[in-house]
Structures are given as C-alpha cells and as structure tokens.
Amino acid sequence: MSEVKADAKSPVSGAARARPLSPHLQIWRWHITMAASIATRASGVALYVGVLIVAGLAATLAAGPDAYGVYTGLLGSPIGLIVLFGLTVSIFYHLAAGLRHLVFDSGKGFLPATANATAWAAFAFAAVASVLVWAGYFLLLGH
Amino acid sequence: MDSNSYRTPLGRARGLGSAHTGVGRFIGERATSVALVPLSLWAIYAGLKIAPLGYDGAVAFLQSPLNAVLAVLLIAVSVSHMDMGMRVIIEDYIHKPISKIVLMLLSTGVSWTFGALGIVSVLKVALMSAGTH
Numbered sequence: 001m002s003e004v005k006a007d008a009k010s011p012v013s014g015a016a017r018a019r020p021l022s023p024h025l026q027i028w029r030w031h032i033t034m035a036a037s038i039a040t041r042a043s044g045v046a047l048y049v050g051v052l053i054v055a056g057l058a059a060t061l062a063a064g065p066d067a068y069g070v071y072t073g074l075l076g077s078p079i080g081l082i083v084l085f086g087l088t089v090s091i092f093y094h095l096a097a098g099l100r101h102l103v104f105d106s107g108k109g110f111l112p113a114t115a116n117a118t119a120w121a122a123f124a125f126a127a128v129a130s131v132l133v134w135a136g137y138f139l140l141l142g143h
Numbered sequence: 144m145d146s147n148s149y150r151t152p153l154g155r156a157r158g159l160g161s162a163h164t165g166v167g168r169f170i171g172e173r174a175t176s177v178a179l180v181p182l183s184l185w186a187i188y189a190g191l192k193i194a195p196l197g198y199d200g201a202v203a204f205l206q207s208p209l210n211a212v213l214a215v216l217l218i219a220v221s222v223s224h225m226d227m228g229m230r231v232i233i234e235d236y237i238h239k240p241i242s243k244i245v246l247m248l249l250s251t252g253v254s255w256t257f258g259a260l261g262i263v264s265v266l267k268v269a270l271m272s273a274g275t276h
Contacts, residue, residue: 041232048225052253054186055218055261061205062264065198072197084190091183098176105173137191 036119040097043090050087088133093126168227175224182217189214202268211269215262222258226251 028034053075060071074080100118103109109118148155189210193201205211229250237243 044225044228045232047221048229048254051218051221051225051261052257055257055264058214058218058261058264058268061198061201062267068198068201088187091187095180095183099180102173102176133187133191137194141195 031116032119032123033115036097036100036122039093039123040101043094043097046086046090047094050090053083053087085130085134089126089130092129093122096122096125172224172227175220175227178216178220179224182213182220185213186217202271205265205268208269211265214265214269218258218261218265222254226254229254 057071057075060067075084100109100122103118109115189204193204196204205214230247233243233246233250237246
C-alpha cells in the first residue's frame with residue numbers, strides 16, 4: 001500500500017495521511033450473501049424480459065390462432081423450454097429474495113448467521129420449487 | 144461555518160435538505176413487491192394451466208373474469224415494479240448523464256409499451272364474444 005497517495009487531510013493536525021481503500025470486487029472472497037444480492041438483481045432483469053415474453057403471449061393470443069400457434073411453438077422448442085425454466089427459477093428466487101428483503105426492511109435478519117441461512121434458503125427454495133413444478137407438470141400430469 | 148459539516152456548499156446555499164420524494168418511491172417498490180407475491184404464484188399456476196390447452200383453451204381461460212382481472216393486475220403491477228427496479232440498476236451502474244437519461248427513458252418506454260400491449264390484448268381476448276375466434 002506504500003504507493004497509495006494520501007488523499008485527505010486529518011481534520012486535527014492537517015497532516016497528509018493515507019486513507020483506507022475498500023477491496024476491489026475481484027479480490028473479494030465470494031460469500032453467500034453477496035451471491036444472493038447479485039442473483040436478486042440478475043433474476044429481476046431476467047423477469048423484466050419475462051414480462052415482455054408474457055405480453056407477447058397475450059398479444060399473439062389476441063391476434064388469433066395462427067400467431068398463437070407460432071409463438072407457443074417457439075416457447076415449446078428446446079431453447080424456449082430452457083428460457084421458460086430459467087424464468088421459473090427466476091420467479092421463485094426473486095420471490096424468496098424479495099420476502100427476505102422485506103424482512104430486512106423491518107430491521108430484522110441482519111445477524112451474519114441469519115443472513116447467511118436465509119440466503120441459502122432462498123437459493124434452495126428456488127431450486128426445489130422449480131424442479132417440483134416442472135417435474136410435476138411433465139411427470140404427474142402426463143404432459 | 145462548521146468545518147465538520149457534510150453539507151455541500153450548494154445545499155447550504157439553497158437551504159434545502161433531502162429531495163423529499165424518495166419515500167414514495169421506496170414505498171412503491173415495497174407495495175408492488177407485496178402485491179406480486181400472490182400474483183407471481185398465480186402466474187406460475189396460469190402458465191401450467193394454459194400450457195397444454197392450445198388456442199381455444201387459452202381463450203376460455205382468459206374469458207373467466209377472475210383470470211382476466213388477475214392477468215391485467217399481474218401485467219400492470221409487474222410493469223410498475225420492473226420499471227422502478229431497472230431504474231435503480233441504471234442509476235447504480237450508469238453515471239454518464241446522457242447515457243443514464245436515455246437508458247431510463249428507454250427502459251420505462253419499453254416497460255409501459257409492452258404493458259399496454261399485454262393489457263389491451265388480455266382485455267380483447269376476455270371481452271371477445273364466443274364464435275368470433
């Protein structure tokens with residue numbers, strides 16, 4: 001840190017001294033609450049696109065059977081199904097993360113052990129709920 | 144002048160404190176998120192319901208008044224929530240004023256254009272009389 005230039009003056013002595021720097025993102029150890037925060041944003045962006053896809057579905061339904069057939073054909077293609085599964089994971093994750101943040105807003109849940117546990121719980125809920133919904137659709141309902 | 148004050152010279156000159164508008168946005172983000180808890184679960188249910196049905200089944204689904212109301216609410220509340228959410232992301236990561244303004248206008252425009260398209264489409268399907276499709 002010897003190369004760091006002093007960028008502030010002490011209010012008391014007026015002498016220049018180096019101020020602490022926060023670590024850069026690339027040298028920060030990954031931890032679960034950080035991943036949970038990033039995933040909340042990423043799933044939100046994915047759901048932004050998801051709403052556009054839903055609006056498109058409604059528009060093709062209003063346009064008639066031909067347009068609806070083409071659109072649902074795209075959604076039912078392998079790439080379409082991967083996108084829909086990703087949106088399912090995003091809904092369940094963003095839902096759990098949103099509830100977690102509503103608890104944060106009430107001032108609770110900030111103890112490191114609690115925040116770590118709820119972050120893991122949000123990821124676990126998203127994974128389990130998504131697999132259950134898709135497995136239930138394809139296996140139990142026989143589609 | 145207190146040398147330990149964190150107030151900026153401009154803020155001091157204007158005699159203003161906070162912008163006094165942030166609370167409404169904060170509440171709006173939370174209110175839409177609470178509304179989206181049941182609405183997003185209904186969206187999953189609706190998707191599973193109409194997936195195997197085909198065109199006629201999907202039309203019949205939306206002609207149920209309850210489903211039509213929930214579909215309109217889902218789209219409207221989602222658009223409001225995603226508009227605010229994307230705005231926060233743009234404000235966090237884009238600092239060049241012109242880029243920030245253009246992206247925020249673009250995001251809000253895309254959100255509400257698709258929202259209007261979705262809502263009008265749901266209403267058209269919900270209100271069209273049997274036999275016209």
